[in-house]
Amino acid sequence: MAEELHPLQNEWVIWEHKANTGSKDPAKWKENMKQLCEFSTVEGFWQYFSHLPKPSEVFFDGDCKKKVSDAGSGTDGDKTVEEYSLFKKGIEPEWGDPQNVIGGEWFCRQFFEADVLDLYWTNLVMACIGETIEDAVDDEGAFQSYINGARVVDKSRNFPLYKIEIWLNTRDPIIKERIKDKLMDVLTDGQQTPSRKMQPKFDWRDHTA
Template sequence: ESLHLGITLSLTMGETVKNPLQHDWVLWEHIAGARNPNEWKQNMKMLGAFNTVEDFWCYFNHIPKPSEIFFDGDRKKVVGPDSRTIEEYSIFKKGIDPKWEDPKNSTGGEFYCRRHMEPDQLNIYWQNIVLGVVGETLDGDTNHINGVRVVDKGKTYPMFRIELWIDTKDMAVRERLRNRLIDCIQDGAPISKKGHPQFEWKDH
């Protein structure tokens, strides 16, 4: 079974019918440079909201890939006419902010994988987990997933962190999601010399 989010278009009376997603989602970026919590919040920028397959791809295909903007071992890259440096992308359900303090996030925690990744691996890992989350193939009918983040942790060496945030600390739910997460993120990804990505757990 593919864990990818498929797109099918239907035509009715000459009009394209969009395919609805189960939830509404918001795509965020976080600009580097915050030194305190207030600045951190100010540096969060909503890139767009979507609730259909087509609108998701419209946003996702028109933002730079993580490898195109994150630290590559030489420099952090700047984006746009304002020359901003992006250190994080996140996609969360509408109404949930990508921060620990949000009530929906504070009851649970996150799975995270922090490691060096080759550019192609970073991009496909990020795409796979996003598709699994937005397409509801990771969560199924349980509705525990709040969102997903990819964060640039590189300073002198390229280091990245991929996170899956959920609303519960329940061990059975965590184990089920961890297993599905590992299967999802590896789907079609190039084989790494470091082996399969491993996810640790952190309470919020």
């Protein structure tokens, strides 16, 4: 008997972005962006996500950034990963995408311990694909989706610094605040109560073309 699959509300894509070698050319930046997988079921998600290195396993930890290899390449680590992105299929993880430029992002830029960084990223990804951050319906009772995707980024230079983002396709102040409130609950689920100093602090930024 075939295994019953559990479809998601949307189809999603996970992207990997290699560290830039120093060029500021936007075209070069996009060359470093690679689609790793796409999925539309819970089972498909776990099939891919459980085999991806965790952010703490590839990001700068105070000593070094780790070199990793492409799956199945058979080579030693030959690339440095500086971000992972999860976006709905058809939306690219860049500001200029038509669905991104009309909105903006909530972002948190600070240091997290390795286990906290991984927990926050996993919680955020699962909340996005499970549509648990949003609860809005329109006048006809249809579900309204404002979340385009999420990113975790290594912003470290001489000391560890990470960025967690959730991208929206709206700048409506009421919707933004509602999602931010829910985001805080979702992100810290499963974490021992963090000290006030270590709580994630989110700021808003509009996207522009």
